[in-house]
Amino acid sequence: MSERPRVLLLAGLTLTALLPLAALLLAAFGMRWFFPSLLPEAWTAESWRDLGGGRLLTALVESIGLGLAVGVGATALAVPIGRALARAGGGLERLGAAAAFLPVAVPPIALAAGLQLALLRLGLGGTRTAVFLGHLVPATGYLSLYFLGVFRLLDPDYEATARTLGATPRQVLQRVLAPLLARPLREALALGFLISWAQVPLTLVLGGGRVRTLAVEVVAYVQAGQDRHAATAGLLLVIPAVLALAIARRSADRTTVVMT
Amino acid sequence: MTVGLALDTFRSALPGAPVIGPISIEIAAGEVLAMLGPSGAGKTTLLRAIAGLIPATGGVHVAGTDRATAAPEARGIVYLHQTPRLFPHLDVAGNVAFPMHLRGVPEATARSRVAALLDLVQLGPLATRHTEGLSGGERQRVALARALAADPQVLLLDEPFAALDPSLRAEVRAALEAVLQSARLATILVTHDLEEAGWLAHRAGVLLNGALVQVDSPMQLFATPANLAVATFLEIPNRWTRAEATALLPNLPPTATHVVLPAAAVQAKADPAGSSVVERLLPSRERPRLIVRAGQLGVVAEAPEGPLRPGDRVTLMLDARRASLFDGTGGRIPPR
Numbered sequence: 001m002s003e004r005p006r007v008l009l010l011a012g013l014t015l016t017a018l019l020p021l022a023a024l025l026l027a028a029f030g031m032r033w034f035f036p037s038l039l040p041e042a043w044t045a046e047s048w049r050d051l052g053g054g055r056l057l058t059a060l061v062e063s064i065g066l067g068l069a070v071g072v073g074a075t076a077l078a079v080p081i082g083r084a085l086a087r088a089g090g091g092l093e094r095l096g097a098a099a100a101f102l103p104v105a106v107p108p109i110a111l112a113a114g115l116q117l118a119l120l121r122l123g124l125g126g127t128r129t130a131v132f133l134g135h136l137v138p139a140t141g142y143l144s145l146y147f148l149g150v151f152r153l154l155d156p157d158y159e160a161t162a163r164t165l166g167a168t169p170r171q172v173l174q175r176v177l178a179p180l181l182a183r184p185l186r187e188a189l190a191l192g193f194l195i196s197w198a199q200v201p202l203t204l205v206l207g208g209g210r211v212r213t214l215a216v217e218v219v220a221y222v223q224a225g226q227d228r229h230a231a232t233a234g235l236l237l238v239i240p241a242v243l244a245l246a247i248a249r250r251s252a253d254r255t256t257v258v259m260t
Numbered sequence: 261m262t263v264g265l266a267l268d269t270f271r272s273a274l275p276g277a278p279v280i281g282p283i284s285i286e287i288a289a290g291e292v293l294a295m296l297g298p299s300g301a302g303k304t305t306l307l308r309a310i311a312g313l314i315p316a317t318g319g320v321h322v323a324g325t326d327r328a329t330a331a332p333e334a335r336g337i338v339y340l341h342q343t344p345r346l347f348p349h350l351d352v353a354g355n356v357a358f359p360m361h362l363r364g365v366p367e368a369t370a371r372s373r374v375a376a377l378l379d380l381v382q383l384g385p386l387a388t389r390h391t392e393g394l395s396g397g398e399r400q401r402v403a404l405a406r407a408l409a410a411d412p413q414v415l416l417l418d419e420p421f422a423a424l425d426p427s428l429r430a431e432v433r434a435a436l437e438a439v440l441q442s443a444r445l446a447t448i449l450v451t452h453d454l455e456e457a458g459w460l461a462h463r464a465g466v467l468l469n470g471a472l473v474q475v476d477s478p479m480q481l482f483a484t485p486a487n488l489a490v491a492t493f494l495e496i497p498n499r500w501t502r503a504e505a506t507a508l509l510p511n512l513p514p515t516a517t518h519v520v521l522p523a524a525a526v527q528a529k530a531d532p533a534g535s536s537v538v539e540r541l542l543p544s545r546e547r548p549r550l551i552v553r554a555g556q557l558g559v560v561a562e563a564p565e566g567p568l569r570p571g572d573r574v575t576l577m578l579d580a581r582r583a584s585l586f587d588g589t590g591g592r593i594p595p596r
Contacts, residue, residue: 161345163332164311165359165410171333175362179349 021238027231047232055217056233063197063214067240069132071192074139075185078192081140082147087156093148100144103137111137112205119206126208134206135196142195143188150184190244197240264289264446265310265337265414268319272309278302280309280470282318289323289413290444294451294461294478298493302470303450307416310448311339323413338412342419344403346391352378352402353387359410377405380442381435397428401435408439415440415447421456429456436460454478454494466490482522483582488590491520496584497560498526507555509580516585516593525582526561528552530568534575538568552576 026033028047030040051057085096103111115134116125124130162176163169178185200215207216214233221230263286271281280302287293297303309316312332320328320335327335346355353374360370378384381401386394394402400420407415420436421429437460440447451457457464458478465475466486474486485491491499498521502512505519512519528538528550539558542549550568552559554576561576568574585593 155345157341157345158347160308160311160313160332160339161341162347162358163313164335164337164339165406166333166362168331168333171362175358176347180347182349 021235024231024234024238027227028235030228044228047228055212056214056229056236059212059214059217059233060236062212066128066132066135066211066213067193067196070135070139070196071189073132073136074143074192074195075188077136077140078143078147078188079181079185081144082149083151085144085148086151097145097148100141100148103141104145108138108199108201109205112202115202116205125206126210128207128211130206131203131211131213134202135199138199138202139192139195143192146188146191147184150181154180187247190247194241194244197237262289262323262444263287263321264291264323264444265448266319266321267310268321270309270316270318270320272305272314272316274305274309274314277305277314278470280306280316281472283472285465285472285475287414287446287448289446290440291463292440292447292449292461293475294449294457294464295467296451296454296457296464296481296493297467299452301467303467304418305470306467307339307418307448307450310414311335311337311416313339335414336412337414337416338407338410339416340403340407340418340420343396343423344399346394346399346402346406348391350391351387352383352389352391352394355391355402356405356409358406373409374405377408380408380438381405382431395428396424397431400424400432404432404435404439408443412445415445417447417449419450419452421451421453433459466493468493485520485584485592487592488518488520488586491584491586496520497523500557504557507557508559508576508578509583511580513585513593515587517588518586518590520584520586521578522582523549523560523562525579526559527565527577527579528561528563528568528574529565529577530572531575532573534573536574536576538570538572538574540570541568 026040029043029045031042031044033040047056051060081096081100085093085100088096112134115137116130119125119130119133124133158176158180159172162172167175197213198215199213200219203211203213203216204219207213212220214237218230218233218237221227221233265287267281267283267285269282269284271279271283273279278300283306285293295303295306305314308314310320312320312327312330312335316328318328319326322336327337347358350358353371356374356377357370360373365373374387375384378387381404383398383401383405386398386402391399391402404420417436421432424432433456440460449457449461461478463475464478464481466473466481468489474481474490476484481490482494482496485494485496488499498519500519500521502517502519505512509519509521524547528536536552536554536559539551539553542551542560547562547564548567549560549562552561552574559576561574563574581595587593
């Protein structure tokens with residue numbers, strides 16, 4: 001490919017990434033912004049004042065709490081699942097990988113409908129626990145696939161070596177696997193957090209409208225025509241995604257340290 | 261003799277791995293048993309089963325205590341891989357201290373022991389080095405020091421020299437000798453290298469298709485292979501069928517179908533009137549060997565009296581008493 005098309009492609013890619021962000025910024029701070037004006041007529045930080053104690057702050061705290069719980073919970077489940085699948089090999093590994101992929105592949109709204117029936121029977125309908133469990137399902141599936149790949153690359157003889165040197169399974173986990181997998185664990189926590197962070201259908205259906213996360217609030221603001229609040233909440237939603245991207249990029253640059 | 265490791269009808273039959281045993285053997289504390297065998301014979305599987313890393317049945321006694329059902333960490337057995345798995349998140353000293361940290365050894369004690377062990381394998385100056393930058397030989401020596409730090413009673417070495425350049429083998433062998441002298445460990449050394457087996461081991465065993473076919477001193481193994489398969493694996497030269505051997509060894513017993521004659525039992529003597537001709541010289545670190553054409557037969561011989569060249573006529577002198585005779589089943593026929 002010659003230089004000119006390459007530059008045009010790169011510029012196009014950059015614009016598709018930056019234009020929505022720029023639009024969000026303008027909408028979050030702009031007043032009286034009508035078509036076909038390029039910029040709003042006036043500026044305000046009114047919607048940001050909600051962060052000092054309004055609906056937006058409550059939603060932000062809810063999302064962070066839920067995201068952290070899902071990140072930790074899904075990682076804790078996915079590590080042993082991924083390890084067991086990688087060690088099983090053959091048909092069992094393929095079957096397990098397919099099972100882990102199912103909640104990732106199924107549209108969230110279909111997953112939510114199925115989960116709601118089960119959670120209602122358990123008396124958890126419309127609770128924070130129901131939303132947490134609902135988010136946990138796709139996050140665990142996704143992270144199990146992630147750790148399946150990690151454990152496929154991680155030499156099992158590290159564990160065998162540690163065992164014959166006197167390490168109990170618990171010591172192997174603490175003193176060998178945890179340090180060797182520090183980076184994948186960090187990435188998994190970030191990914192699990194993000195899966196929960198961006199989840200709307202599962203939260204709406206399983207939370208019954210009572211669990212208000214930031215993503216749910218964005219939808220509500222858009223539906224109510226409160227564009228500035230929607231843009232503000234949208235910007236807040238972007239921040240962790242950008243941070244996760246940075247973490248993933250840093251890890252990708254140094255993956256050989258863990259896998260030998 | 262204090263028994264360091266005893267296996268009693270030990271057997272392992274893991275799907276996808278060679279079936280091992282049943283094997284019964286005792287290895288004394290301080291003794292090194294070299295385990296020889298072709299690829300796929302089950303040597304690594306045997307070591308992993310003894311270490312408790314894969315399922316097995318039968319007795320495993322370590323220093324007189326039954327450890328057959330003990331977890332790998334509670335057996336007193338350290339297994340060293342062919343390519344040592346040094347923990348990449350720890351430096352050299354951290355790797356050596358690893359087993360002591362597991363046991364809760366006080367830091368000061370662990371530190372002085374690490375220094376002593378690294379000195380033993382001549383790696384003292386590398387204590388704070390990261391393991392990534394170490395050579396293959398240095399990695400093996402760190403692994404040996406780390407194995408000793410676990411205070412095992414049994415050491416299982418899986419081809420420790422196989423992944424090393426010849427130039428590094430000597431340094432690892434020296435470190436291994438130092439380690440074995442410093443601790444009275446019952447050791448099984450898996451190797452392909454017969455020379456290393458002869459150098460380091462008190463006894464050598466031959467594992468063929470999971471069966472321990474013969475255990476003897478390395479010298480005896482070559483002198484009296486238990487069957488034709490052992491002789492073939494050991495690459496003892498001059499393995500002939502009865503028909504091939506008759507011209508040189510006319511008085512074979514009627515049951516003998518195969519004959520094996522070590523090169524040292526065949527001497528070639530320069531003789532311009534001799535009926536045999538030197539075909540070519542074989543590279544050898546010790547006594548020169550040569551292939552002599554005797555009729556239809558190529559005979560590997562030694563020439564103790566002086567150098568010979570291809571084309572020289574010689575007379576062959578065979579020491580028939582050193583010939584191993586085998587019957588139709590490949591079994592050894594006892595000497596008459």
